[in-house]
Amino acid sequence: xxxxxxxxxxxxxxxxxxxxxxxxxxxxxxxxxxxxxxxxxxxxxxxxxxxxxxxxxxxxxxxxxxxxxxxxxxxxxxxxxxxxxxxxxxxxxxxxxxxxxxxxxxxxxxxxxxxxxxxxxxxxxxxxxxxxxxxxxxxxxxxxxxxxxxxxxxxxxxxxxxxxxxxxxxxxxxxxxxxxxxxxxxxxxxxxxxxxxxxxxxxxxxx
Numbered sequence: 001x002x003x004x005x006x007x008x009x010x011x012x013x014x015x016x017x018x019x020x021x022x023x024x025x026x027x028x029x030x031x032x033x034x035x036x037x038x039x040x041x042x043x044x045x046x047x048x049x050x051x052x053x054x055x056x057x058x059x060x061x062x063x064x065x066x067x068x069x070x071x072x073x074x075x076x077x078x079x080x081x082x083x084x085x086x087x088x089x090x091x092x093x094x095x096x097x098x099x100x101x102x103x104x105x106x107x108x109x110x111x112x113x114x115x116x117x118x119x120x121x122x123x124x125x126x127x128x129x130x131x132x133x134x135x136x137x138x139x140x141x142x143x144x145x146x147x148x149x150x151x152x153x154x155x156x157x158x159x160x161x162x163x164x165x166x167x168x169x170x171x172x173x174x175x176x177x178x179x180x181x182x183x184x185x186x187x188x189x190x191x192x193x194x195x196x197x198x199x200x201x202x203x204x205x206x207x
Contacts, residue, residue, distance in 0.1 A: 024060050024158040027121035027145040032110030037084035038100035045086070045101060045128045047135055049077045049165035057141075057160045064155035077165050079138075088124065097124060105129065107140075117149035124163070139164040 025031075054073045059066035078089040086101040088109045099109030105128035113120045126140015142161040148154060 024058055024160055025143060025145075026158050027123055027143060029112060029114070029121065032097075032112050032121045032123050035099035035108060035110050038086070038102035038107070040081065040084050040086075040101045040103045042083065043081045044130075045105065045107070045135055045138075046079055046081045046171045047167055048169050048171060049079060049135075049138060050168050051075045051077060051163060051165045052137075053139070053162055053164035055162045057162050059157060059159045061155065061157040064153060064157060066157060066159075068153075069157075069159065071161065078171065080171060097122060099124075101128070107138075119147045121145045126163070135167040137164065137166050 051073045054071045054075070056066075056069060056071055059069065076091055078091055080087045080089070081101055084100050084102070085098075086107050086109060087096050087098050088107075089096040095111060095113075097109035097111035099107065101107040106126075107128065108123070108125045110124075111122045122142060122144050124140055124142045126138055128138045129136050131137075140163055142159075142163050144159045144161065145157070146159070147156045
């Protein structure tokens with residue numbers, strides 16, 4: 001399973017995890033929906049960020065094994081703030097987590113996917129760091145609970161993932177960006193085929 005920002009998709013790979021699985025939570029719908037806004041005002045934290053850290057810290061599986069999850073860096077992440085409301089979008093999957101942000105930069109967002117044979121819940125909590133009064137970076141912890149029922153490899157797992165990202169430009173610039181290199185040397189480019197909500201679809205081009 002390869003971990004995109006929000007949801008895991010089938011892939012081949014190996015990754016080493018910590019052994020503190022007992023500290024992991026099993027998330028449910030109630031943990032990731034109806035998340036309240038914070039006390040921030042304005043849109044200071046909005047913009048495009050690029051993942052610099054996307055690393056699993058711990059995993060526990062009730063069904064299946066943790067050994068097949070992989071995670072990659074270099075992916076774009078879009079934050080949209082409207083006062084205390086915050087959304088965090090993975091434009092590569094057109095997937096959005098929603099929640100809140102406080103004036104001090106602390107934020108929390110949740111996302112879910114509920115499909116036949118594929119239920120995944122994600123909760124991210126972290127902090128924005130300013131540089132000279134402008135966004136500089138963010139870091140936090142992502143929790144995931146994944147239950148999938150493919151014939152070849154059913155899974156029922158909890159994960160904790162460390163994430164960090166650097167600010168690369170305001171949101172208006174992000175929507176026009178056409179060159180976003182990832183860790184494998186490919187670029188993610190804005191699609192000319194249209195828009196999903198306010199977020200442009202990105203296409204992967206091999207180097």
